[in-house]
Amino acid sequence: MKTINVGIIGFGTIGAGVVKALQSKRSYLREKSGIDVNILWICDKDIKSKRPVKVNKKILTTSIAKVIYDPKVDIVVELVGGISPAKDIVMESLRNGKSVVTANKALLSNFGRDIFALAGEVGLSVGFEASVGGGIPIIRAMKEGFIADSFDLIYGIINGTSNFILSEMVEKNISFDEALADAQAKGYAERDPYLDISGGDSAHKLSVLALLGFGIAAKSTDIYTEGISGISREDIEYARDMGYAIKLLAIAKRSGSEIELRVHPTLIPKTHLLADVNGVYNAIFVKGDMVGENLFYGQGAGALPTSSAVISDIISIAKNVDVSCCGGNKPAGQRLNIAKSAPGIKKMDEVRTRYYIKFLTPDKPGVLAKVSGVLAKYDISISSVNQKEGRIGGLVPIVMMTHESFEKDMSRALREINDMKIVNKNIVRIRVEN
Amino acid sequence: MKTINVGIIGFGTIGAGVVKALQSKRSYLREKSGIDVNILWICDKDIKSKRPVKVNKKILTTSIAKVIYDPKVDIVVELVGGISPAKDIVMESLRNGKSVVTANKALLSNFGRDIFALAGEVGLSVGFEASVGGGIPIIRAMKEGFIADSFDLIYGIINGTSNFILSEMVEKNISFDEALADAQAKGYAERDPYLDISGGDSAHKLSVLALLGFGIAAKSTDIYTEGISGISREDIEYARDMGYAIKLLAIAKRSGSEIELRVHPTLIPKTHLLADVNGVYNAIFVKGDMVGENLFYGQGAGALPTSSAVISDIISIAKNVDVSCCGGNKPAGQRLNIAKSAPGIKKMDEVRTRYYIKFLTPDKPGVLAKVSGVLAKYDISISSVNQKEGRIGGLVPIVMMTHESFEKDMSRALREINDMKIVNKNIVRIRVEN
Numbered sequence: 103m104k105t106i107n108v109g110i111i112g113f114g115t116i117g118a119g120v121v122k123a124l125q126s127k128r129s130y131l132r133e134k135s136g137i138d139v140n141i142l143w144i145c146d147k148d149i150k151s152k153r154p155v156k157v158n159k160k161i162l163t164t165s166i167a168k169v170i171y172d173p174k175v176d177i178v179v180e181l182v183g184g185i186s187p188a189k190d191i192v193m194e195s196l197r198n199g200k201s202v203v204t205a206n207k208a209l210l211s212n213f214g215r216d217i218f219a220l221a222g223e224v225g226l227s228v229g230f231e232a233s234v235g236g237g238i239p240i241i242r243a244m245k246e247g248f249i250a251d252s253f254d255l256i257y258g259i260i261n262g263t264s265n266f267i268l269s270e271m272v273e274k275n276i277s278f279d280e281a282l283a284d285a286q287a288k289g290y291a292e293r294d295p296y297l298d299i300s301g302g303d304s305a306h307k308l309s310v311l312a313l314l315g316f317g318i319a320a321k322s323t324d325i326y327t328e329g330i331s332g333i334s335r336e337d338i339e340y341a342r343d344m345g346y347a348i349k350l351l352a353i354a355k356r357s358g359s360e361i362e363l364r365v366h367p368t369l370i371p372k373t374h375l376l377a378d379v380n381g382v383y384n385a386i387f388v389k390g391d392m393v394g395e396n397l398f399y400g401q402g403a404g405a406l407p408t409s410s411a412v413i414s415d416i417i418s419i420a421k422n423v424d425v426s427c428c429g430g431n432k433p434a435g436q437r438l439n440i441a442k443s444a445p446g447i448k449k450m451d452e453v454r455t456r457y458y459i460k461f462l463t464p465d466k467p468g469v470l471a472k473v474s475g476v477l478a479k480y481d482i483s484i485s486s487v488n489q490k491e492g493r494i495g496g497l498v499p500i501v502m503m504t505h506e507s508f509e510k511d512m513s514r515a516l517r518e519i520n521d522m523k524i525v526n527k528n529i530v531r532i533r534v535e536n
Numbered sequence: 537m538k539t540i541n542v543g544i545i546g547f548g549t550i551g552a553g554v555v556k557a558l559q560s561k562r563s564y565l566r567e568k569s570g571i572d573v574n575i576l577w578i579c580d581k582d583i584k585s586k587r588p589v590k591v592n593k594k595i596l597t598t599s600i601a602k603v604i605y606d607p608k609v610d611i612v613v614e615l616v617g618g619i620s621p622a623k624d625i626v627m628e629s630l631r632n633g634k635s636v637v638t639a640n641k642a643l644l645s646n647f648g649r650d651i652f653a654l655a656g657e658v659g660l661s662v663g664f665e666a667s668v669g670g671g672i673p674i675i676r677a678m679k680e681g682f683i684a685d686s687f688d689l690i691y692g693i694i695n696g697t698s699n700f701i702l703s704e705m706v707e708k709n710i711s712f713d714e715a716l717a718d719a720q721a722k723g724y725a726e727r728d729p730y731l732d733i734s735g736g737d738s739a740h741k742l743s744v745l746a747l748l749g750f751g752i753a754a755k756s757t758d759i760y761t762e763g764i765s766g767i768s769r770e771d772i773e774y775a776r777d778m779g780y781a782i783k784l785l786a787i788a789k790r791s792g793s794e795i796e797l798r799v800h801p802t803l804i805p806k807t808h809l810l811a812d813v814n815g816v817y818n819a820i821f822v823k824g825d826m827v828g829e830n831l832f833y834g835q836g837a838g839a840l841p842t843s844s845a846v847i848s849d850i851i852s853i854a855k856n857v858d859v860s861c862c863g864g865n866k867p868a869g870q871r872l873n874i875a876k877s878a879p880g881i882k883k884m885d886e887v888r889t890r891y892y893i894k895f896l897t898p899d900k901p902g903v904l905a906k907v908s909g910v911l912a913k914y915d916i917s918i919s920s921v922n923q924k925e926g927r928i929g930g931l932v933p934i935v936m937m938t939h940e941s942f943e944k945d946m947s948r949a950l951r952e953i954n955d956m957k958i959v960n961k962n963i964v965r966i967r968v969e970n
Contacts, residue, residue, distance in 0.1 A: 123684055123826065127684055130684075130686070131683065134683055135683055237681075237682075237824075237826065237827030237828065238827075238830060239673070239677040239681025239830075243673040243677070246673075246676060246848055247673025247676050247845070248671075248673070249848050249852075250557055250561055250564075250565060250843070250844050250847040250848060250851075252564070373812070375809065375812055375833065378807070378812060379809075391840075392557065392841060393671030393672075393835065393840070393841045393844045394671065394834065394838075394840070395835070396671065396672060396832070396834035397819075397831070398830070398831070398832060399829075399830060399831035399832075399833070400827060400829060400830035400831065401828045401829070404828075406825075406827070406828070407826060407828055409826060410682060410685055410827045411681070414680055414681050414684060417680070417683050417684075418683075422855075422856070
């Protein structure tokens with residue numbers, strides 16, 4: 103039996119979940135894995151507040167240094183989130199011979215390349231299964247299961263809060279604001295929901311997936327990011343009438359020699375599997391040149407699923423920690439395909455998609471002709487037009503679906519149409535993917 | 537750079553796919569994994585026929601012994617299928633210090649326990665990602681990703697041929713025989729399709745999943761198995777009218793202290809994600825106590841996806857092969873949760889499900905009363921009855937949905953109804969799951 107000593111830094115919801123599971127499942131894990139995971143330290147700036155798990159007080163500390171410089175610690179589990187002090191915890195742990203497990207997508211998104219480079223240098227592992235998709239084993243799948251594949255496309259629903267809100271809007275026919283309030287009441291959205299509903303959290307996770315899939319070290323600021331706050335009940339209804347659902351998708355797509363990286367609300371056909379992914383669930387599609395299309399679906403957040411992922415990393419790394427021979431404590435390095443010549447990121451302006459466009463206009467003759475004229479000027483071809491019954495704020499909604507066109511052309515056309523002041527300035531543009 | 541020598545036994549469709557990918561992606565794999573995979577031997581009883589890949593003739597052999605007794609071989613890849621000589625290849629390779637990669641679900645279903653026991657004894661690995669779900673990384677997920685979870689439920693569509701046939705019947709409104717002929721013409725069904733359409737292949741795979749999920753060493757003969765040849769166009773249509781799709785499911789479900797293991801056509805609600813899994817695709821649901829429900833979806837067969845899975849096993853095992861130190865060639869053993877006290881398998885008679893029942897009857901008064909009477913006698917409560925318009929072979933179809941009842945009660949009731957000779961003897965019984 104191999105005993106592995108872990109130091110857990112961050113004793114919040116996830117930290118407590120990990121501790122609880124490691125304690126209650128200690129013998130179960132021993133039997134399944136041959137590893138005895140011993141919690142040597144639990145560190146948090148607050149070690150006084152009640153937690154939903156009982157721990158020996160002697161292992162509680164407020165000192166990060168005590169954990170990361172303790173020679174007995176094999177693996178440091180970083181669950182504090184954010185950049186500081188998380189970055190220092192991770193880097194300094196690696197420098198001190200400890201492998202690291204982290205659930206921190208913001209950190210990996212911003213400093214993943216540095217962290218994995220250092221891990222490679224010192225020959226240690228960084229586990230980050232919990233950083234994307236909660237308990238869904240997507241990281242393991244991409245890193246190991248699809249090791250022989252090169253990827254064309256990775257996309258999915260990777261923010262449970264946004265998906266819950268959109269699902270509620272559909273199911274209960276309520277507004278964005280009502281659905282957000284509902285999500286907050288149920289604990290699915292934070293009091294400050296900005297990171298989730300702005301698409302920022304999805305962008306963090308997409309950059310982790312892009313690193314794995316394409317070797318691209320994209321910061322979230324390199325990713326075109328648009329959230330769901332502009333989606334209305336009417337858009338959902340009109341999309342449905344045309345056979346589409348609206349989901350917040352994160353998309354990494356090979357396009358020529360470059361990779362498109364974008365997060366935005368998207369119309370997808372109702373027959374697409376992702377259209378049936380509702381509530382706080384996440385689902386990620388991966389298309390490899392050998393495996394073809396694979397979908398992974400599960401709970402994208404929550405203490406239990408996330409703890410499951412953290413523990414799977416601890417055990418996987420522990421298996422490689424060599425405590426028996428060669429006098430070292432050096433697991434095999436976590437090699438990642440961060441190619442020196444990773445493909446570039448396509449400028450959003452150069453991306454081509456189909457579009458759903460909604461104009462609100464006073465019901466005057468000639469508006470449709472003028473709008474169509476501008477679109478035609480920018481080579482944007484319309485696949486369907488629908489002037490809707492009923493009015494929104496006294497205005498008539500016109501919904502168009504276009505064929506594929508360049509983002510820059512669409513932006514210019516909408517700017518020009520807007521300048522003509524024949525439609526309400528809040529033109530809705532939602533991208534469409536099949 | 538670590539060089540790992542593999543011997544591939546079985547140079548058919550999958551074998552050729554693996555060889556082709558290992559050759560064409562050699563440097564890609566080196567860069568991603570740090571492992572140089574060298575094909576030392578390719579063995580087949582036929583080394584003359586043309587293959588879709590060019591190989592150095594010097595590495596071709598018809599001698600299994602040459603491969604498994606070559607001290608230079610680190611990993612033996614068994615791709616011959618079936619029990620003999622596959623079993624000897626696997627066992628003898630392990631005894632001779634070689635880890636094994638296999639795609640052989642029939643072998644694992646029948647001798648998995650022996651094989652993993654031996655692997656544990658000699659401290660070597662057996663990779664079997666390709667045995668279930670083609671390129672879907674379900675084995676890795678269950679073995680490593682969900683290491684902290686205990687499972688309540690594992691179920692899914694794990695035979696692409698059957699799913700293709702059922703999908704064709706729905707989409708084209710054709711009979712089972714026509715859809716089967718279509719599947720054969722497209723190469724999705726073998727000339728002798730028995731193993732696929734009888735549910736036998738699904739049972740093999742279910743027993744692999746049950747071993748991983750519950751530690752149960754169930755032979756496929758321990759699994760209640762019913763195929764799809766009894767499903768008619770009308771059943772599909774009637775099910776659809778009630779909001780259900782018919783899929784061939786493999787189900788492993790915790791039920792009290794026992795596990796239900798069964799493969800049969802199943803009515804599932806149209807809103808269930810599995811209802812949208814069509815064609816040759818596979819999809820597997822896993823419910824763990826920590827991760828909750830997870831779904832894995834992808835191509836369940838085919839040379840490329842299966843080769844992707846085989847190569848992922850080769851690389852994972854290769855990472856653990858220690859060629860640098862301790863003078864050995866001993867990868868860490870593949871520990872599997874084959875508990876000494878695995879739960880028992882529930883007798884099919886004791887299983888409770890809901891049922892779809894179709895009777896064909898001459899349109900005489902009193903039949904419905906008699907049938908309902910017998911069902912009531914066995915405590916089977918009916919949730920809906922529908923006498924369908926139109927006739928099948930001059931007979932009137934009556935479709936019933938029941939509440940949950942015991943399989944044994946349903947079997948007795950149907951036997952009694954059959955003996956009354958008031959309905960056609962081909963009573964259709966399809967189980968229902970939500």
